[in-house]
Amino acid sequence: xxxxxxxxxxxxxxxxxxxxxxxxxxxxxxxxxxxxxxxxxxxxxxxxxxxxxxxxxxxxxxxxxxxxxxxxxxxxxxxxxxxxxxxxxxxxxxxxxxxxxxxxxxxxxxxxxxxxxxxxxxxxxxxx
Numbered sequence: 001x002x003x004x005x006x007x008x009x010x011x012x013x014x015x016x017x018x019x020x021x022x023x024x025x026x027x028x029x030x031x032x033x034x035x036x037x038x039x040x041x042x043x044x045x046x047x048x049x050x051x052x053x054x055x056x057x058x059x060x061x062x063x064x065x066x067x068x069x070x071x072x073x074x075x076x077x078x079x080x081x082x083x084x085x086x087x088x089x090x091x092x093x094x095x096x097x098x099x100x101x102x103x104x105x106x107x108x109x110x111x112x113x114x115x116x117x118x119x120x121x122x123x124x125x126x127x128x
Contacts, residue, residue, distance in 0.1 A: 001031060001032065001033055001034070001074050001075065001076045001077065002031045002032065002033075002034060002040050002041070002043040002044035002047060002076075002077050002079065003028070003029035003030070003031040003044070003076050003077065003078045003079070003113065004029055004030050004031050004044050004047075004048055004056070004059070004078075004079055004080075004081045005029055005062065005078060005079065005080050005081065005120065006029075006030065006048070006052075006054075006081040006084065006088070007080065007081065007082050007122055007123065008098060010100065010122045011098040011099055011100050011103075012029075012098070012099065012101070012104070012120070012122075013029075013030060013052075013088055013096060013097070013098055014027045014028070014029070014096070014097050014098075014099050014104060014107060014109075015027065015028055015029070015030045015051075015090075015094045015095070015096055016028075016094055016095035016096075016097070017094060017110075018092065018093035018094050018095075019093075023110060025108070026108055026109060026110045027097075027104075027107045027108060027109045027110070027113070028109060028110045028113050029078065029113055030047065030048055030051055030052055030088075031043075031044055031047050031048070031076075032047035032050075032051070033047075040077045040079075041059055041061075041079065044056070044059065044077075044079055044081075045059070048081070048084075050091065050092075051091055051092050051094070052086075052088040052089060052090075052091060052096075053086055053087075053088070053089045053091055054084045054085065054086040054087075054088055055084060055085040055086060056081050056083070056084045057083035057084055057085065058081065058082045058083035058084075059079050059080070059081050060079060060080045060082070060123065061077065061078075061079050062078045062079055062080050063078050063116065063119075064076060064077045064078065065078075065112065065115055065116065067111060067112035067115065069111070069112075074112055076112055076113075078116060080123045082123055101117070101120045101121060101122075104117050104120070105117055105118070
């Protein structure tokens with residue numbers, strides 16, 4: 001799984017999973033599954049294009065974790081996105097919110113994503 005931490009002015013984009021999806025109502029970092037033949041970065045670029053309608057310019061790997069849900073084991077590759085074209089649009093019915101790292105701690109994030117929230121800080125970047 002690829003997850004994008006999309007930065008703008010010291011805040012990052014959080015997405016709330018829509019009704020009718022697995023783990024509906026939880027907040028998460030936008031992204032998704034890697035398709036056969038894709039690198040993890042290519043997967044993130046595709047997912048952000050499909051889910052948010054943005055084209056990423058600057059993507060930097062940050063860390064990866066493994067998390068075990070009751071019925072599922074995932075490995076998530078988190079990447080900082082510090083430059084992109086377009087305005088994020090909720091193309092799959094999700095709610096979007098720009099939050100500071102501190103504000104994010106009060107949101108009900110997916111357990112796998114919550115594991116890294118306390119470590120997130122804006123990267124050194126003019127827009128971050």
